Amino acid sequence: MKIPVLFRAWAMPPDAPRWGHAAKGWMRDSYLRTSHIMGPIQEIPNPAARVTLASGGDTVVRLSGVQHPESVRAAEALRERALAWMHASGARRVWTTPVATGLSAGQHQTGTARMGADPATSVTDPFGRVHGHPGLWVMDASLHVTNGGVNPVLTILALAYRCAEEMALAGT
16 A cells, blocks of 8 residues: 555546545545556666756756667556456556656666676676776666566665675685
């Protein structure tokens, strides 16, 4: 179950009241009677997507570009599957939101610095040390090949602990 603020942002139907007494009434009557299906896709890197510094001298990042068309297609397919599941379950009312095509920075991107024993097929060794650069380590989700079907934050944490332990033993 989502906390109410996320429920309001992600799971309310488009015609539900958004503020005032009517919104409070809708939340009270619907919060425990509404299901929300949401699933991750593995986003494909898009060479047209960029992270740059905002102009004006502020150290604030700016995202530009759009998601890769295959990422959008995968999200559309997942959305259609979720709709089918809800209809098959006997849901009385089903709604959806459009698939976003812009960049959100809300994902755990993976696969950009794979780990492995062979420098020809991986960026780091099995502990996150960059091949050919003994003092350079990577300890984030980029070491994963894919996120799979669940939020990978605990796996990212465990992998970071594993890599940090190796780094401490290596004395770098």
